[in-house]
Amino acid sequence: MYKVISISILFLFFSWKSKKNENLLIKQTTEVIQNSKNFKFVIAESGLNYRSEPKGKILGKFEWREKVEYLYETGITQKIIDNYTEIEGTWVAVKNKKDTVFVFDYYLSDDEPSFSKTKLYYAEPYFNEIRKPSNERDIRQAFVNVSESFYMPENFLEKKDLRKDTIYFNKEQRKEFFKRMKYSITDSIFIYDFKSGIIKKHLVDKTPIIACISIYAKTDEENKTQDYDEWSYQIGFNLGKMTSAGFAMIANENPFVENGLQQIIFEEMDSASIEINIENSLVPEGWKNNTVPAYTFSYENTAFFVKKSKDSYGWNNLLVKNVNTKESFDVNIYLGEGSSLAPIKIKGEKGAHDNYFQYQGTQYIGKLFKNKPPVVFGFTYKSFGCPSIRFIDKQELPILILCDNRH
Known part of the structure; x- marks a missing residue:
């Protein structure tokens, strides 16, 4: 009988020691990851529930694009149905203020979402x-x-x-x-x-x-x-x-601003205009003596500058500047397979857009959405993939147009 008790006590001691070592290992691993500040971003559009334990009670919700500190992986996997599709993920620990909570890692990403949730x-x-x-x-x-x-x-x-x-x-x-x-x-x-x-x-x-x-x-x-x-x-x-x-x-209510957009039509800059814009730090010094014509277009406090050859629809050196802050704005011109520059329209010249109307490859700017900053789009053609529109405000994510570009 004493042998049985001794063996039981010994078993409990090693079980306790094993559990203690396991907890210590988790704690050490957590501390290492915490010190390295390993962050993830929530990509679930409706937000991501966090729980008291894996598959446990819901305590609250992280918002879409919210940055959370990743602690450790639990090793507990699960398959769920989301939007009528079966997905598989692992329950992981993340930090919520001073607490450790648990989320389904399928909805976490190393990269912050770069496009709006708007379905256009x-x-x-x-x-x-x-x-x-x-x-x-x-x-x-x-x-x-x-x-x-x-x-x-x-x-x-x-x-x-x-x-x-x-x-x-x-x-x-x-x-x-x-x-x-x-x-x-x-x-x-x-x-x-x-x-x-x-x-x-x-x-x-x-x-x-x-x-x-x-x-x-x-x-x-x-x-x-x-x-x-x-x-x-x-x-x-x-x-x-x-x-x-x-x-x-x-939608249930109209999201658009009627007559909010206008086509971008460039005007040629003379030498005096180029000089003034160089002095105002809107175009570089090198534009002064260049034989290639330069053109400009203004909308509110945003100015566009471009170089273009008169005998073709080609152009380059596009600059977009805030005339007050001199800050540059990127209209995201990506040239790759199936992408090319769209022709621009110049005041007084017969161009590619005079004979037909087309929504892709025509440059527009203005208020498209209610309660949102102005947008700009149309500088590139895309044969593969879908174009996007950008807000003239870096705080607003661009919107990817859902164009079903299948081939």
Whole structure:
């Protein structure tokens, strides 16, 4: 009996010592990481719940983009369903003021979110032309493509419809679409028409929802002898014969400022103007004796300067400055595969935009959103990927346009 008691005491001693060492190891590891100040950013758009322990009681919520101090990994993994998709992550400890709390690490990132949560789309206008040389009529309805936001479940489109170019959602499909997109029947599609500056409104509950085949879909077009793949369809709102083209948002109230945008039209600078802007530290000294023409455009306290050759649409040396602080502003001109400079418009010259109107590749500036700073966009074309618009305020994140640029 004494042997059994002795063995039990010995077992408890080593268990206690093992647990103590484990706790010490966690504490030491935590202290090392704390001292190194390992920070993460919350990327969950609705915020990230923090708990008393892994999978435990919710104590509060970290906001989107909030910076949190990472302490240690618990080793406890979990699979959850988020936005109708299964995801897997690990529970980790982070600091909340003086307390240690636990969060699901799938929603943490080393990098701070660089784009706004705003869901902005394009409204494509009605299109009708005769194809040559076949004389076949090509008609496309006006369309707001929201595929980038819609998590379509497998077999959502009925197999009997998969040879159609356009599928109109039935009652059940509309119901599921509204549920997944979190739309209310009182929401509307608000469209800022670039050409007129007028805001167009369509009630979502009264607007047909369609799946229309992408131009990149691979199938036997002529004989329709095989089905389309359901992922080759673009999902969105059919606006009929609406000729407006511009930005679109789905919301309960109009987010746009009517007639808030204006096209950027540059004017040529003479030598006296260049001298004045050099003196004001807005353009460099080297612009004085340069034989290449220089151009400028002003909006409120923001001035644009650019060099451009008169015999082409090419340009370079774009400078954007706050005329009061002399601070530079980056319009994010990225040139890579599928990206190129869009032609600029110069006052008094016939240019690329005089014969047609196009929303991508036309420079605009002004108040697009209510209660937000002015925006600027349109300096580059993008064949791959989607363009973005920037606020003339570094505190506001740029908005990536959800253009469904599939290839």
